[in-house]
Amino acid sequence: MQLKENQYYIGNVPVLDICREFGTPVYVYDGNTIVEKLHILQEAFSGVPVKIKYAAKALTNISVLKLLKKEGAGLDTVSIQESRIGLMAGFAPEDIMYTPNCVSFDEIEEAVELGLGINLDNIPMLEHLGKKYGSTVPCAIRLNPHIVAGGNTKIQVGHKYSKFGISVEQMPQVMEVVHKYKLTINGLHIHTGSDIKEADVFLQTASILFDLAMQFPHLKFINFGGGFKVPYKPGDHTTNMKELGRKLSDAFLGFCKRYGKTLEMWFEPGKFLVSEAGYLLVQTNVVKQTPTTVFVGVNSGMNHLIRPMMYDAYHDIVNVSNPDGAPKEYNVVGYICETDTIGANRTLDEVREGDILAIKNAGAYGFSMSSNYNSRLRPAEVLVYQGQAKLIRRREVLDDLLKNQVEANF
Structure with missing residues (x-):
């Protein structure tokens, strides 16, 4: 991912354009x-x-x-x-x-x-x-x-x-x-x-x-x-x-x-x-100030990227929508009803509600280890190759969660 003229790119495609076209959260592979x-x-x-x-x-x-x-x-x-x-x-x-x-x-x-x-x-x-x-x-x-x-x-x-x-x-x-x-x-x-x-x-x-x-x-x-x-x-x-x-x-x-x-x-x-080819792009739902820290809550979590919680894995995080923001320290967390820390004590360009964050090194054991925990939907996948961004897995919908369930009659 490169920063050129105050805009981030994955394989010559603007990151924010990818988010506008395919939504978030989304896995993107270069x-x-x-x-x-x-x-x-x-x-x-x-x-x-x-x-x-x-x-x-x-x-x-x-x-x-x-x-x-x-x-x-x-x-x-x-x-x-x-x-x-x-x-x-x-x-x-x-x-x-x-x-x-x-x-x-x-x-x-x-x-x-x-x-x-x-x-x-x-x-x-x-x-x-x-x-x-x-x-x-x-x-x-x-x-x-x-x-x-x-x-x-x-x-x-x-x-x-x-x-x-x-x-x-x-x-x-x-x-x-x-x-x-x-x-x-x-x-x-x-x-x-x-x-x-x-x-x-x-x-x-x-x-x-x-x-x-x-x-x-x-x-x-x-x-x-x-x-x-x-x-x-x-x-x-x-x-x-x-x-x-x-x-x-x-x-x-x-x-x-x-x-x-x-x-x-x-x-x-x-x-x-x-690993380095992959990014998980997420949107900020809330910036939550507490007496001890500032939480950035995003529209993803350990259901999409379990490595930080499972392996204590470090994934670099970048605020791609506010590259000129003043650096501040945050705990980036997910929306799962568990302790769901994606990155603790991270210095990021100021994060605002609605900002897009890019979680790096998400190509390996990201989507492949994802789940529907909390009945959350798994994200889309996009491949950027030779200057084009192409959808390679559609985003799940509610019917995907229910399609293999069999309702019992009582």
Whole structure:
């Protein structure tokens, strides 16, 4: 989002024009930023055979998926529904890696029938796969490296107490199942968490993967996960993609020599691709002065963006309709009947009733984690791409809340 001639723009479209056309609250995604982020990753690892599998759970709108497919991305999905949306967006089944957690075997069977890549993170489902398909269905294995990495503890998923992945200490049991059913293991995968800044974390997981990979002769790829750090505040440290690309590519090529053939290097970024591209635009309902603070109450809340309350996530907030206002301190809160703080103790250009605020970094895990709590309606979604703002999801209406309810007769 840029401020030019006293007006804010998203992808060369004035923010206030977007609000006038589509209303508020509204999610807006800058398609050019999404494409730029994908190209940064592709270029950072251009020295190796790299595949970028977008983690669809971050933002599953079909128009965004189509844009990423057009630019050469594959897809990483965690549910059969995400997978089917990916197929509808035009992804070939073989370009979708299905990585479920704690699902029934029925869902895995459905993924096999669809022709998706299969990536399993527990021994019981590996056993089920072997019993039913033997060596006829290749699969990858997600491992838990017992590494603590990432930001908030709720998004650290590679430590030994995490529900994700098969513990590296359980490799003897894994190999027993693999040999028993003659399973074809075509990939190994580790994802340690989100908001990882240091290249050394990826190198540490790479070292573990490389050693374990020598036990599997039929590998086609090594998946290093995602979790790259994105900036939330001015001056925030981020993952140095050039440094990571250089160091990890060198290590990977060295491993491939030891392994005896060149494999593919995979990543599954979600937040890195779409977080900075997204904005939640909201309107100020009330400016409420109390003896202790000044609250700015807006027409949105944790039902639309749960990350601040769930993860203590920081989202920068800008008053886009009063850029010349005198700076003042506010608590920006939502309209949900809960403690519903979007941003505490924020210095904003003076906020008046009716002003439009832009909540940044709302592209990842914003709409995709939204709900109808308090029977509130979910907002519209708009994609700005190549100078045009296009509606990609209509705003909900009351009928959407009622359409699946069945009235009982009393």
